[in-house]
Amino acid sequence: MLNNNIKLNKKIFDIDVERKPTRAGFGEGLLLAGKRDSNVVALSADLTESTQVHFFKEAYPDRFVEVGVAEQNLASVASGLSAGGKIPVIASYAVFSPGRNWEQIRTTICYNDRRVVVAGSHAGLSVGPDGGSHQMLEDIALVRVLPNMIVVSPCDAIEARKAILALTEGGEIGPAYLRLARDKSPIITTEDTPFKLGKAQIVWGDHCDFDTTPVTGGSVCDVGIIATGPVLYNAILAAQKLGELKIRAKVLNLATIKPIDEEAIVALAKQSHGRILTVEEHQISGGMGSAVAEVLARRHPSRMAFVGVNDRFGQSGTTEELYKEYGLDVDSIVEKAKGLV
Numbered sequence: 001m002l003n004n005n006i007k008l009n010k011k012i013f014d015i016d017v018e019r020k021p022t023r024a025g026f027g028e029g030l031l032l033a034g035k036r037d038s039n040v041v042a043l044s045a046d047l048t049e050s051t052q053v054h055f056f057k058e059a060y061p062d063r064f065v066e067v068g069v070a071e072q073n074l075a076s077v078a079s080g081l082s083a084g085g086k087i088p089v090i091a092s093y094a095v096f097s098p099g100r101n102w103e104q105i106r107t108t109i110c111y112n113d114r115r116v117v118v119a120g121s122h123a124g125l126s127v128g129p130d131g132g133s134h135q136m137l138e139d140i141a142l143v144r145v146l147p148n149m150i151v152v153s154p155c156d157a158i159e160a161r162k163a164i165l166a167l168t169e170g171g172e173i174g175p176a177y178l179r180l181a182r183d184k185s186p187i188i189t190t191e192d193t194p195f196k197l198g199k200a201q202i203v204w205g206d207h208c209d210f211d212t213t214p215v216t217g218g219s220v221c222d223v224g225i226i227a228t229g230p231v232l233y234n235a236i237l238a239a240q241k242l243g244e245l246k247i248r249a250k251v252l253n254l255a256t257i258k259p260i261d262e263e264a265i266v267a268l269a270k271q272s273h274g275r276i277l278t279v280e281e282h283q284i285s286g287g288m289g290s291a292v293a294e295v296l297a298r299r300h301p302s303r304m305a306f307v308g309v310n311d312r313f314g315q316s317g318t319t320e321e322l323y324k325e326y327g328l329d330v331d332s333i334v335e336k337a338k339g340l341v
Helices: 022-036 054-059 071-083 102-110 125-130 139-144 157-167 232-244 262-271 288-299 319-325 330-340
Strands: 040-044 064-066 087-093 117-121 150-152 176-179 201-205 223-227 249-253 256-258 275-283 303-309
Touching: 022 040, 022 054, 022 087, 022 117, 022 157, 040 054, 040 071, 071 087, 071 102, 117 157, 125 319, 139 150, 139 176, 139 256, 139 275, 139 288, 150 157, 157 176, 201 232, 201 262, 223 232, 223 262, 223 288, 223 330, 232 249, 232 275, 232 330, 249 262, 256 288, 262 275, 262 288, 275 288, 275 330, 288 303, 303 330
Parallel strands: 040 064, 040 087, 087 117, 117 176, 150 176, 223 249, 223 275, 275 303
Antiparallel strands: 150 256, 201 249
């Protein structure tokens, strides 16, 4: 069942569930951030409308910089603006930023601990017909290794809007990477669903309680599923199917990959007899699943399985076709979970 304690979308299982790209939520949130704080500035690398930065550009043209097809400059100029007291948000396709300008992000932003939000749009397989050259499946691995870098992968448009607002509000926040998708995906959360950087949430627990504190004796579920990004929707549907097979599953939404919520991960591992399945629209190597494995290796060694892209590039196709091809569809997740149980 859905975790009603965090007020998720009750229409999530409806055929006509609302769908919206996470990049659209980012664009809406960036506009709100600009209205809230005049120090927020936006920069684009000739992809303003595709990354949904055009709303900010139209509202605040004097706080927008178009650098052209020059992603290295995109990062370096943003670092300078941050040094001058601004809060820059740079947007491009993830395959170009952080893909093309990783060294500039490393040296001018992270090394100097500059407050810059790197918005990587069109990440994952959902770029669809654009094919393997534009389907960025390595970005989480690239950015989570960088010191000082926060890494956020929202599950839907609402969470993406909350994420960019959180990353640009007051407080001591350093460099951050916000992972965004091109294609429309189901709305899972609501305006009332809590969101906090660095905190994971149990979104589904089939015949289970939703307590995230470690338990002693027995288990409260048969398998724990940890998912990030829009593919969380498939993880929830898979958990529902597992329930029909008398396999109790809990699903954890890991929106913030770094800093990672170790306590929630360890608690889920203890509640599931150390059976953990990770689900992500990314290479298995170096991704969110690897980050979870690092936590459990230190704190609660567990039996794990990984759903993701296994050492392959993407290719052209619809999101549904590609999910099936790469084992990210609901049935594939179910089979992986059954293998653990």
